[in-house]
Amino acid sequence: MADNKQTILIVDDTPANIDVLAGTFQNKYRIKVANSGKLAIKIAQMSPAPDIILLDIMMPEMDGYEVCQILKSQPNTEHIPIIFVTAKITAEDEIKGFQLGAVDYITKPITPLVAIQRVKTHLALANQNRELYVKVKHQTEEINKTKLEVIQRLGRAAEYKDNETGLHVQRMAQYCHLLAIAAGMNEADADLLRDAAPMHDIGKIGIPDGILLKDDKLTAEEWDVMKTHVNIGADILFGPDNSSVLQLAHTVALTHHEKFNGKGYPAGISGEEIPLVGRISAIADVFDALTSPRPYKKAWDTEDAFALLIEEKGEHFDPILVDIFLQNKQQILEIKERLSDL
Known part of the structure; x- marks a missing residue:
């Protein structure tokens, strides 16, 4: 039969005090003990973690306040309720303990019924808080998922207007993610770029169909209009209260047509003046545009596209970044195959 008892970690440097507390709770709870602050921290970090900690304050080397501060500063133990068990109890002591994150005090010598009831109360509160945290976390994840889906579909809307498929933005986003990681970007920022990249051409929504869908070469005047999709996209994505993904999408939309030599648009910035995400997006976007079929052109062979990058x-x-992209040819081709239009 499974043991569903919750676990109490008792921390005290005096064996007699441990015996008293263990004897009070052993019938209803699983008991773990530590005779020092360092051992208490080690046990608390083990899996499964204790459900509650009864912590003495006056201990050598590391007192209870320091133990509490360390446990509350670490993500894997900050949720564990801590009750100080001590004979030293002044108003200042109580305030200090609560400020460090403790939930209660039990005074020595303990009254068993009082100690049992306080532990029971704080375990119940901890369970409620844990359930609320899980519920809020799930709701937040659902909201973020919905936001991301809306962003991705807006990006696809621009591609459909341009006679392209939604797979272009997916491939481009995956190329960006791969190149970002390979270039040394941390995973969280690379994930953010992958989520933001599909919005790079959202401004095409504002370009007249007669220009956007034209089969022939654009005139100089028409090309000037086409280039405004960058600023249109940046305007669509700009906002004072933007989420991090929309802020990054704004940067990508505004800079993915800049060129390293300064001859791009709209600002004509060059080299590392161009944000890293813009330089990454430029390579990913051009490579996919070259290797994808369009009504007005055939898809380039991948080796020809790699040669143009060189x-x-x-x-x-x-x-x-071009060198890094080429160093990851195999993964690039795998992405292309996995997200093929055909």
Whole structure:
């Protein structure tokens, strides 16, 4: 039969005090003990963690206040309710303990019924808080998932208007993520770029169909209009209270047509003046555009597309990022195959 008892960690440097507390709770709870602050921290960090900690204050080397402060500062133990068990109990002591994160005090010598009831109360509160945390976390995840889906679908809307498929934005986003990680970006920031990249051409929504869908080469005047999709996209994505993904999407939309040599648009910035996410997006976007079929062109062979990236090192593209992209050819081709339009 499974043991469903909750666990109490008793921390005291005096064996007699441990015996008293263990004897009070052993019939209803699983008991763990520690005779020092260091051992208490070690036990609390083990899995499964104790459900509650009864912590003496006056201990050598590391007192209870320090133990409490350390446990409350670590993500894997901050949720564990701590009750100080001590004979030293002044108003200042109580305030200090509560400020450090303790939930209650039990005074020595303990009154068993009082101690049992306080532990029972705080375990019940901890369970309620844990259930509320799980519920709120689930709701937050659902909200974030919905927001991300809306962002991705807006990005696809621009591609459909341009006679492209939603798979273009997915491939481009995956290329960006791969290149970002390979270039040394941390995983969280690379994930954010992957989520933001599909919005890079959202501004195409504002370009007249006669220009956007034209089969022939654009005139100089038409090209000037086409280039405004960058600013249109940046305007759509700009906002004072933007989420982090929309802030990054704004940067990507505004800078993915800049060139390393300064001859891009809209600002004509060059080199590392171009944000890293813009330099990454430029490579990912151009590579996928070249290797994807369009009504007005056939798809390039991947080796020809790689060759163009090499040719444009230091001109259109960041040369270091091009080298890193080429070093990851196999993974690039796997993404292309997995997200193929056909």
